Amino acid sequence: MSERELSQFSQTLQTPTEGERAAQWVLNAPEPPGLWRELVNSTKEIVLPNGNKSKSSGEHSKSRRMVSVLESVFPILVWSRTYTANKFKKDLMAGLTLASLCIPQSIGYATLAKLAPQHGLYTNVVPPIIYAFMGSSREIAIGPVAVVSLLISSMVQKVQDPEADPIAYRNLVFTVTLFAGIFQAAFGLLRLGFLVDFLSHAVIVGFMAGAAIVIGLQQLKGLLGITYSTNKTDIISVLAAVFKSLFHNPWSPYNFVLGCSFLCFLLLMRIVGRRNKKLFWLPAIAPLVSVVISTLIVYLTRADKHGVKIVKHIKSGLNPISVHQLQLNDPHATDLVKIGAIVAVVALTEAIAVGRSFATIKGYHLDGNKEMLSMGVMNIAGSLSSCYVATGSFSRTAVNFSAGCETVVSNIVMVITVIISLEALTRLLYFTPNAILASIIISALPGLIDVHEAYNIYKVDKLDFLALIGAFFGVLFCSVEIGLLVAVAMSFAKIIISSIQPGIETLGKVPGTDIFCDVNQYPMAVMLPGVLSVRIKSPLFCFANATFIRERISKWAIEKEEMDAKGIVKAKGKIQLVVLDMTNLTNIDTTGLATLEELYEQLLSQGIMLAITNPKWQVVHKLKVSNLVKKIGGRVFLTIGEAADACLGHRMHV
Structure with a gap:
């Protein structure tokens, strides 16, 4: 191999793939606004619905802002x-x-x-x-x-x-x-x-x-x-x-x-x-x-x-x-x-x-x-x-x-x-x-x-x-x-019952598409070989439901528990990767983070990798602050397909 070819090969290895770039977008999300900022913004939405759209300065801008406030408080105007x-x-x-x-x-x-x-x-x-x-x-x-x-x-x-x-x-x-x-x-x-x-x-x-x-x-x-x-x-x-x-x-x-x-x-x-x-x-x-x-x-x-x-x-x-x-x-x-x-x-x-x-x-x-x-x-x-x-x-x-x-x-x-x-x-x-x-x-x-x-x-x-x-x-x-x-x-x-025992969907890939759906709702969806993809049907991963979620996922991934038509369709072969889709998740507390770490260690002891996909920015922020992203090897991705490709090292085709 010539020196030029070696240089091109080295650049190819260093160039991030599309999936890796998407993963970086997820991890580099901006920090979510704090509680005080949310309160200030919500008050502004009521009192000043047009926000600070007017960039001009001077008396005209101030008078327009005052009129906007009055119109918001008194719609009769x-x-x-x-x-x-x-x-x-x-x-x-x-x-x-x-x-x-x-x-x-x-x-x-x-x-x-x-x-x-x-x-x-x-x-x-x-x-x-x-x-x-x-x-x-x-x-x-x-x-x-x-x-x-x-x-x-x-x-x-x-x-x-x-x-x-x-x-x-x-x-x-x-x-x-x-x-x-x-x-x-x-x-x-x-x-x-x-x-x-x-x-x-x-x-x-x-x-x-x-x-x-x-x-x-x-x-x-x-x-x-x-x-x-x-x-x-x-x-x-x-x-x-x-x-x-x-x-x-x-x-x-x-x-x-x-x-x-x-x-x-x-x-x-x-x-x-x-x-x-x-x-x-x-x-x-x-x-x-x-x-x-x-x-x-x-x-x-x-x-x-x-x-x-x-x-x-x-x-x-x-x-x-x-x-x-x-x-x-x-x-x-x-x-x-x-x-x-x-x-x-x-x-x-x-x-x-x-x-x-x-x-x-x-x-x-x-x-x-x-x-x-x-x-x-x-x-x-x-x-x-x-x-x-x-x-x-x-x-x-x-x-x-x-x-x-x-x-x-x-x-x-x-x-x-x-x-x-x-x-x-x-x-x-x-x-x-x-x-x-x-x-x-x-x-x-x-x-x-x-x-x-x-x-x-x-x-x-x-x-x-x-x-x-x-x-x-x-x-x-x-x-x-x-x-x-x-x-x-x-x-x-x-509400408490729904929070303590939230539904957990097992996801499969719809043939001919890149879409992952619940395998029980869409029987044509097929689970990727060696991959268990799950989605939590709850906006919160917290102290009330963390243990239930961990036990359910570990049973499916480690014990390979056989389920009926209302439960999970068992994946073929040994599970090598568990992908936790956080699309529905809006927040996670410290108990949820600790439980997620326990799940990772439990899966790791069985030789199973854990990956996370599509977390909201509040969740990403807490995952990074708690160092959980580093502990799971940075396996945070935008989609399930990208997680499977990156973790198992080859393209998954159905």
């Missing part, structure tokens, strides 16, 4: 530029229709929360105005809702009895509203929206159904015109209190007749509106019509003198300031913080679910973190102006959407209508029977019980259905908070 008279006409009609529904509903929900009726109307003034400026949903209707009202009354009354001291109870509700708003705003600023996701769709379906039944049973008090005292919300305690009151206290059947008559009317209007979409306005105005007619009946017949329970005095005037009523130094402040956190999560879950549902129909995206921030600010402001927790209502949002609303101006129209009612019409509601408010609440409950969706969940995922059942029976037979805790605990149990 963006869509108001294209607002037209035609849109206002639609929003005006939608807002008036919305007001006709929200006024009687809000009075009923306030009584459900064990507050004076005017607080339900107050909650339809300040929060919707603030949301109109800060919220990004165009259709959502803000105000009090049944589930949150029940949650507040069931939890706060354990701290303070509303019958014994209604003023102290009211002040504690305002304080809970403040804490709920603080939590919601914090969730949005810190991008902690995933906390809301702990209440899964199945949990919400079960919780709503159980809460609807409990709310309906509690309305027997108003529907029958009876009085009973129980601080419990479970079905057995409520029914026992109702029957005890019926048998031991005098009651008037006129309440029941009046309430059931209008309940039938409300349900009939709901059916008519559902069958004929053009008549959507009938179920929307039916509650207001019921209140007006029933109030006239009681006033003209003086039915209140014959046992019909009426609302009596509703305080007129706009929201009074309630800053001095907040009980921040209360001995039970810790309990109030806990209640505020629970209420914040439940209210956010309902609002975001409602907002995203209608945003999908209209074809635009709803930013969950911005929604949390706007909900938090509006509830903080509400706590300072005699409101309790407000959120998005599904029934009122559906009415708003059907009425043809274009923007949140419909909420502003609703607010103006409620303000007029507070200033001029509250005296007319003096003779409104309690049975009508009960019937209005009961008529809205069927929408909270979704039997069809529960059946779909049962068909799709049995574990999700168990969480649904846990939430449903927990609310029904224990309490609202117990139902939530049971459901969340079952959801966590599902």
Whole structure:
């Protein structure tokens, strides 16, 4: 061989192959951003969505940046530029229709929360105005809702009895509203929206159904015109209190007749509106019509003198300031913080679910973190102006959407209508029977019980259905908070089980391609001779699942355990190389790193090599810092094929 040929051969040996270059790309990945940097970046995404795109300097750049911040915090500055008279006409009609529904509903929900009726109307003034400026949903209707009202009354009354001291109870509700708003705003600023996701769709379906039944049973008090005292919300305690009151206290059947008559009317209007979409306005105005007619009946017949329970005095005037009523130094402040956190999560879950549902129909995206921030600010402001927790209502949002609303101006129209009612019409509601408010609440409950969706969940995922059942029976037979805790605990149990025993796929090469797939899902895929390629179907390799993963891989590689059709297809011949595909893995902890080292040493003692493919940059960083890359001989590659070629020294063909 000539000197020139020797030089060319030497250059060929030193020139890295394509696979080696790809491996270097993996190992030389940049260091991932730290926790503090991620928090800063996430805050910038909320406050300054356009980032630092503007490279120019000077006053123009600063002013543009300020405008960008304001537009991000107040979306009204963006869509108001294209607002037209035609849109206002639609929003005006939608807002008036919305007001006709929200006024009687809000009075009923306030009584459900064990507050004076005017607080339900107050909650339809300040929060919707603030949301109109800060919220990004165009259709959502803000105000009090049944589930949150029940949650507040069931939890706060354990701290303070509303019958014994209604003023102290009211002040504690305002304080809970403040804490709920603080939590919601914090969730949005810190991008902690995933906390809301702990209440899964199945949990919400079960919780709503159980809460609807409990709310309906509690309305027997108003529907029958009876009085009973129980601080419990479970079905057995409520029914026992109702029957005890019926048998031991005098009651008037006129309440029941009046309430059931209008309940039938409300349900009939709901059916008519559902069958004929053009008549959507009938179920929307039916509650207001019921209140007006029933109030006239009681006033003209003086039915209140014959046992019909009426609302009596509703305080007129706009929201009074309630800053001095907040009980921040209360001995039970810790309990109030806990209640505020629970209420914040439940209210956010309902609002975001409602907002995203209608945003999908209209074809635009709803930013969950911005929604949390706007909900938090509006509830903080509400706590300072005699409101309790407000959120998005599904029934009122559906009415708003059907009425043809274009923007949140419909909420502003609703607010103006409620303000007029507070200033001029509250005296007319003096003779409104309690049975009508009960019937209005009961008529809205069927929408909270979704039997069809529960059946779909049962068909799709049995574990999700168990969480649904846990939430449903927990609310029904224990309490609202117990139902939530049971459901969340079952959801966590599902996550933990999946984390402890994650699925592990055995990969084979699809003939004619360079693609490696699960051999059980794709029977045509063939395992490379002498190579065991596995992929962990979990985003984490951590203390919870590390031992399970190591034992499973070592069994397959060393013991060559025969598996059935649901397990691994045994590789032909002796295993010489185990390739761990980390495509799905997003992070690994110190236990995972130690276990991976143990697996390497265990395989090495049997003469088997270990290689890693396609790790994420967070994983690569930890592999390098822990010196695990050096310990396994630098066998980190981009693909399984490259790992087999490099480790076994020849091309693998199927």
